[in-house]
Amino acid sequence: MLRVRRLPIDTYPDNTAFMLRHSNGYSAEQFQALRKIRITGEGREILASLALVDDDQIISDCEIGLGEQAFRRLGLPEGAMVQIAQARPPASLEFVRRKIDGDTLGEAEISAVIRDIAAHRYSPMEIGAFLVACAGFMSTPETLALTEAMVAVGNHLSWDSPLVVDKHCIGGIPGNRTSMIVVPIVAAHGLICPKTSSRAITSPCGTADVMEVLAKVELTSKEMADIVAREGAVLAWGGRMNLSPADDVLISVERPLRLDTFEQMVASIISKKVAAGSTHLVIDIPVGPTAKVRSQNAAVRLRKLFEYVARHMGMETTIIFSDGSQPIGHGVGPVLEARDVMAVLRNESDAPADLREHALALAGHMLEFDPELPGGRGYARALELLASGEALAAMERIIAAQGANPVKPSLGKFRHDVQSQSTGRVTSIDCERIARIARHAGAPLDQGAGIDLLHKTGSAVHKGEALYRIYANSDIGLGFAREFAGENSGYVIA
């Protein structure tokens, strides 16, 4: 038995335990050779990697140190007595091995894998193995089983309405912040739209990050339900809802590996929407040379997979293809994107036209779900609600209901203009590059960091003219972004 000691070391996302190297009879090296240990006490259990400590000031003989992450996950107080044992690999790893060998897995097998992943019983390496094996080949029934398994291990929200609308964009286009325009429009019309969004993981900005510039987004399920009851809609961060905990774990490995298969994408999106209680969903698939989907054929294949899985999960979908050839709007980064969104809602004359147009198209498709509205009237109705200021009023009510941010974060004070190397026309802007430059500047954690695009494709520029401005609140962040943009600005001028 070892005494738990909390160590002020955060090894997110991994659980790490610390033990004195020479102690406890059975040598710590023997445990370490096994890489992973199981820590149990008072009915709680976690798996952790083991770090060996050579200084008894940090940890002493009869203790086990737990890093912040491991301490939180174990959930026992300091001083609790725990036992350690060799971690047995989860039994479902056998199914992963079969998948690696080329087998097709059944529902029960996929469900066992997902349960173990959601319970944090897999290491990143093991999760990577599962994902890569699935990337090699995954049947549509397997994709459906994966979606069902992901829904089964999470929380479910339910709404007292037969029509709960939602939208989702598969991502990859910087500045594509349509949700914050679409949701107030459909709310102003009277539809129920309890929107949960993610924070950025490898992108410079998620909808939750932008909404947080304006209002509180970390809501409890109860708070969310109250707001939806009053306003019809909400724009909350989904992370707290635990809607698809297995997906959250999978994403933590997909992103660094830049694995982005259609099967994983469909299972991830549909599982979260089902868990969030949506019944009708508009999915936006941007297609472009630097977008996630780069050809019409691929877009059609993805659409069919969405349709197959959504239909079997009992969800209505409208799937649209959109222009993913360049970033949307002007700003990339939380503060900048919030500025663009509000400019559109306020019908300002310099509001980005592409963002406005794209949001209206999506809102139009969502409004078509309303059986009361004559077919084909969705777009016109959306335009009416936006132009009249009703959408802005709905947004202001939603912000007030969630809790308006008393002090708005400001735009980064360190700035750098990236200039055109030649005179000509902007022929393309690389979405991936722009996203990564904004990320290097510090977005989204630095809310004022990002990029303001001063030219879009088709625009004429002179040599030395600024193409875009980088913002950051730290000179280190600005330096990283500047260096990265110096290698390749993401713009092609011809």
Added chain:
Amino acid sequence: MLRVRRLPIDTYPDNTAFMLRHSNGYSAEQFQALRKIRITGEGREILASLALVDDDQIISDCEIGLGEQAFRRLGLPEGAMVQIAQARPPASLEFVRRKIDGDTLGEAEISAVIRDIAAHRYSPMEIGAFLVACAGFMSTPETLALTEAMVAVGNHLSWDSPLVVDKHCIGGIPGNRTSMIVVPIVAAHGLICPKTSSRAITSPCGTADVMEVLAKVELTSKEMADIVAREGAVLAWGGRMNLSPADDVLISVERPLRLDTFEQMVASIISKKVAAGSTHLVIDIPVGPTAKVRSQNAAVRLRKLFEYVARHMGMETTIIFSDGSQPIGHGVGPVLEARDVMAVLRNESDAPADLREHALALAGHMLEFDPELPGGRGYARALELLASGEALAAMERIIAAQGANPVKPSLGKFRHDVQSQSTGRVTSIDCERIARIARHAGAPLDQGAGIDLLHKTGSAVHKGEALYRIYANSDIGLGFAREFAGENSGYVIA
């Protein structure tokens, strides 16, 4: 610039850096969101994961803490000034992504991946992704390219002889310690056999672990060369030689994932043998229901792959299939296996007959490589050298040359007999299970830990009679092994 501080925390096999959470302008959380950082100074560079510390007793504002592993790899003294930056993923990860997408890679691409892996630029997750993608499909030219790339990044040994013999068993059979019998036999005959062996990774015992019971095995290349010049042979640990550093890294991921594809196995073995300067190689493929190779078809496929790669690498091979239906010899674990080996070399009457017979067969095949010996005389010559005591004398010279162990480690003082649950005959013994029980007891780090098999297949046993005895030097180890054996002893009695 940050000052390097060595922290007495060993996070093997990962590099870990420790920074104060709130410090250095650009927040540590922003770095952590990136998961991996690049640390550079005085021309040295490592990648490390970042742990955030909330206590400035452990690390202060202008410092970066390095765990033992990271400190050693960076190779700078304490107090050195270093810079940190966001780690860029190695460019060769693009080839891994293409492999995941189903492409076949060319020589230059595989070589780039292997160079980055050998330089520790890949995380375990990224290595896992590469290995699983290769497990999905790998062409024979890709396997050859992998072998060549692995040879290219390591050290090479060379011997002043046109005939340098070696043997290798693909493993998986506990107690199969033939090298320590075969090497003295061929040395007694006068062949050059500079044998490098591995330590156990997930098995309870490697040849280097058993040899270490008798003599020093951590030799420099120079010491090894001197011993081979005098004795014709050596039994050294290959780990110090850096013969295939990429393979050492790959293995650290293959083993926990229990990935064991033929392509990786062939590239691993042939690359190490080429690097060790061998010209003629006997490969032993045990076939059995719980062995690595479980059918004759699979054995033939593996043999052909070995032949293809070895031929293109300019190496002569003889590949034999052997009985892999149960463990070989009596003992499993360093001290126990050393006992069995010496009993065979000393021609003791109770020496394990199966170990003796298998070693003679392998030595016979190796002796056939000698152009001076009439064809088909290998086995008889091997038997003659063993029976006459010449092999024992050669072994004693090799032990003396390497440095005999002054104090022999003793057999574990904690013991437990696993008893038969019924009366009947032993119909099968599960190699994998026996290996894991011995491992749980503490082998190989606890040299005296292991299993002594008292019955082999075909043997008649009574209910309550001991099937095997578990040994350990710690009661925790004995407890683990006992519990594990209690779930499933690995024996079937019928």
